[in-house]
Amino acid sequence: MAEVILRHIAKAYDKGTNVIKDVNIDIKDREFVVLVGPSGCGKSTLLRMIAGLEEITDGDLLLDGQRINDLPPKDRDIAMVFQNYALYPHMTVYDNMAFGLKLRNMPKDEIRKRVMQAAKILDIENLIDRKPKDMSGGQRQRVAIGRAIVRNPKVFLFDEPLSNLDAKLRGQTRIELQKLHRELLTTMIYVTHDQIEAMTLGDRIVVLRSGDVMQFDTPLKLYNQPANLFVAGFIGTPPMNFLAGQIVRKDSTLCFLSKQKTLTLPLTDTGHEQSLKTYEGEEVIMGLRAEDISVSLIETNQTLYVTTIQVVEHMGSEVLAYFTIEEQRFVAKLSGDTLLEFGQSVYVGWNLGKAHFFDAKTELAIR
Amino acid sequence: MKKWMPYLLVSPYLLHFSVFVAFPVVFSVVLTFHSWNIISPMKYVGLANYRHLIHDRLFWQAVWNTVRFLIVHIPLQILVALTLAELLNRTVRGASFFRAAFFLPVIVSGVVVTILWQQLLSYNSGILNRLLTTVGMARVAWLDDPAVAMYSIAVMATWKNVGLYIILFLVGLQSVPVQLYEAADLEGATNWQKFRYITLPMINPTIFTVVVLSTIGGFSLFVEPYIMTEGGPMNTTLSAVMYIYRQAFQYYHMGYSATLGFCFALIILFVVIIQRRYVEQEV
Numbered sequence: 001m002a003e004v005i006l007r008h009i010a011k012a013y014d015k016g017t018n019v020i021k022d023v024n025i026d027i028k029d030r031e032f033v034v035l036v037g038p039s040g041c042g043k044s045t046l047l048r049m050i051a052g053l054e055e056i057t058d059g060d061l062l063l064d065g066q067r068i069n070d071l072p073p074k075d076r077d078i079a080m081v082f083q084n085y086a087l088y089p090h091m092t093v094y095d096n097m098a099f100g101l102k103l104r105n106m107p108k109d110e111i112r113k114r115v116m117q118a119a120k121i122l123d124i125e126n127l128i129d130r131k132p133k134d135m136s137g138g139q140r141q142r143v144a145i146g147r148a149i150v151r152n153p154k155v156f157l158f159d160e161p162l163s164n165l166d167a168k169l170r171g172q173t174r175i176e177l178q179k180l181h182r183e184l185l186t187t188m189i190y191v192t193h194d195q196i197e198a199m200t201l202g203d204r205i206v207v208l209r210s211g212d213v214m215q216f217d218t219p220l221k222l223y224n225q226p227a228n229l230f231v232a233g234f235i236g237t238p239p240m241n242f243l244a245g246q247i248v249r250k251d252s253t254l255c256f257l258s259k260q261k262t263l264t265l266p267l268t269d270t271g272h273e274q275s276l277k278t279y280e281g282e283e284v285i286m287g288l289r290a291e292d293i294s295v296s297l298i299e300t301n302q303t304l305y306v307t308t309i310q311v312v313e314h315m316g317s318e319v320l321a322y323f324t325i326e327e328q329r330f331v332a333k334l335s336g337d338t339l340l341e342f343g344q345s346v347y348v349g350w351n352l353g354k355a356h357f358f359d360a361k362t363e364l365a366i367r
Numbered sequence: 368m369k370k371w372m373p374y375l376l377v378s379p380y381l382l383h384f385s386v387f388v389a390f391p392v393v394f395s396v397v398l399t400f401h402s403w404n405i406i407s408p409m410k411y412v413g414l415a416n417y418r419h420l421i422h423d424r425l426f427w428q429a430v431w432n433t434v435r436f437l438i439v440h441i442p443l444q445i446l447v448a449l450t451l452a453e454l455l456n457r458t459v460r461g462a463s464f465f466r467a468a469f470f471l472p473v474i475v476s477g478v479v480v481t482i483l484w485q486q487l488l489s490y491n492s493g494i495l496n497r498l499l500t501t502v503g504m505a506r507v508a509w510l511d512d513p514a515v516a517m518y519s520i521a522v523m524a525t526w527k528n529v530g531l532y533i534i535l536f537l538v539g540l541q542s543v544p545v546q547l548y549e550a551a552d553l554e555g556a557t558n559w560q561k562f563r564y565i566t567l568p569m570i571n572p573t574i575f576t577v578v579v580l581s582t583i584g585g586f587s588l589f590v591e592p593y594i595m596t597e598g599g600p601m602n603t604t605l606s607a608v609m610y611i612y613r614q615a616f617q618y619y620h621m622g623y624s625a626t627l628g629f630c631f632a633l634i635i636l637f638v639v640i641i642q643r644r645y646v647e648q649e650v
Contacts, residue, residue: 053549074555086546090568099564100554151554 002064002154002187003029009059011045019045020211032181032188034202036195042211043191047157050189051080063154079148080157084164085140087132094128097147118149138169158190162197174200195235207231229363232287232356238320238331240287244360247279256286259326261304266353275366276357283360292354293332295321295346302349309344398625405619416626426627428602429610432517437585439521444581445574448529452536470530477590484523485595510596513603520591520604532577539573575646579639586635607631
């Protein structure tokens with residue numbers, strides 16, 4: 001059992017800068033929770049506060065119901081994997097992994113058993129006598145994870161553990177981390193700035209921005225029902241397209257009025273009807289996923305705009321097409337066999353039923 | 368560029384090197400096989416100087432004195448410098464003041480420092496003895512007791528040089544990644560365990576540098592005993608370099624002095640090689 005609860009957690013430095021503001025998160029036992037956000041959003045600070053490496057200015061941090069704000073790191077029964085691995089360079093892999101256990105005066109046989117067991121799980125048995133400098137980044141990464149595993153802690157913390165690995169290795173390690181989580185059945189809290197890592201690893205994801213929780217939800221919910229403009233723009237590659245406008249009523253139907261167009265809203269699809277009604281006459285922002293935009297060389301019944309292709313990115317399985325609509329940069333994700341070229345004139349349209357709407361002032365989603 | 372241009376450019380250094388480094392080294396090796404008092408012509412004596420050296424009890428006492436000095440000086444130097452560096456490495460108030468204060472003796476002339484300490488350690492009027500008598504303890508003959516004098520000098524030399532080694536240790540300490548300590552915190556290490564298992568091994572190269580530098584510095588011990596004790600009492604503070612100096616410039620035994628210097632250099636080389644071996648095993 002390891003349930004981590006953050007209640008009104010805040011952190012301020014001496015000069016009065018609030019890096020973490022009133023964070024409330026309930027992490028269930030055995031859950032894999034990812035903290036994600038842009039640089040400087042406070043995700044690493046929050047993780048370090050859970051570890052006990054940073055002081056908590058305000059609020060309660062509960063581990064299995066016990067308040068651990070004032071417990072030193074060693075008494076929290078939490079292990080952490082650092083971004084740069086933080087392996088002891090003068091020790092062998094074995095000694096690195098055994099260090100914490102030796103400090104706890106565990107019998108030698110038991111230490112050996114645990115280290116070898118962890119080495120087996122991580123497939124690093126053959127490296128056991130090497131020193132960190134004689135290993136690759138990926139191998140060091142495993143040792144760092146091994147050092148956390150041997151202690152059998154209640155909670156694992158990961159601070160951007162994959163950011164120093166190359167893309168291929170990052171993909172592999174992501175899969176192995178998922179496997180590891182299933183095998184160890186332990187609560188894991190993972191920090192990353194990479195939303196793909198967040199989406200693939202997390203049972204639930206905390207999206208942070210400037211020390212505030214923007215949304216705490218499952219990956220699919222974050223993608224399909226972003227709570228606000230920030231989450232909508234942050235989660236998903238390529239990012240969501242936005243168009244500012246107004247909700248107006250025209251001939252008793254609700255319409256989205258942008259600078260150039262008046263688009264009738266098919267409210268029956270969206271379920272936004274009730275809430276959007278209340279926004280009549282108000283400024284809103286419409287959001288569209290790249291895959292919900294259609295681009296064709298001939299006019300169709302979906303066509304809303306005529307524009308010119310500015311950039312085409314062929315990704316193999318898909319094509320990303322960039323163009324401008326109402327002075328906004330738009331990107332559409334099309335199937336891989338789409339043949340488009342720079343400078344081509346295209347007809348762009350979308351299904352308004354898939355559109356997201358946000359309050360232009362509060363930036364909150366309108367549902 | 369002309370072909371001779373590079374040679375011209377390096378010639379000032381080469382000239383300096385040949386006259387003041389290469390020539391004296393070669394000449395002193397030649398001297399070891401001669402008897403020479405500067406005035407009369409050199410006389411070839413073969414290995415006589417070396418034979419004399421082997422039986423020269425005063426030389427071996429001087430070497431032993433120097434070793435005694437090092438045995439106290441080096442550990443003390445490391446202990447004090449490392450402790451102060453550890454303290455200064457924390458965010459203490461006025462750290463930069465202390466850093467400057469500890470470094471000051473390093474840049475003050477050795478002669479000045481030595482004279483100051485002579486006053487400080489004086490049997491009758493020294494502050495230290497006055498303090499002792501104030502608290503009801505007996506005076507100590509810091510510089511006149513054969514059993515104490517060399518150690519007094521070792522303490523003084525430590526005080527004089529500690530600032531330099533504090534800086535070296537500070538650089539070493541600051542090069543240890545903070546994450547290692549954080550990782551150790553999470554693993555349950557106490558402050559002492561962190562120091563023992565992380566700091567010490569991580570700054571091992573710095574410790575080696577300090578050991579070598581203070582060994583070489585210690586072997587060249589001269590100013591302190593020359594001014595404070597003139598090698599006494601009973602030759603207990605006669606350092607090897609002082610003895611070499613005496614042979615050359617008081618007795619004008621240039622050939623013998625060169626022999627002493629040459630052998631002493633071999634001893635230093637031998638010691639440093641041993642130290643290096645030891646450290647290479649450790650790292």
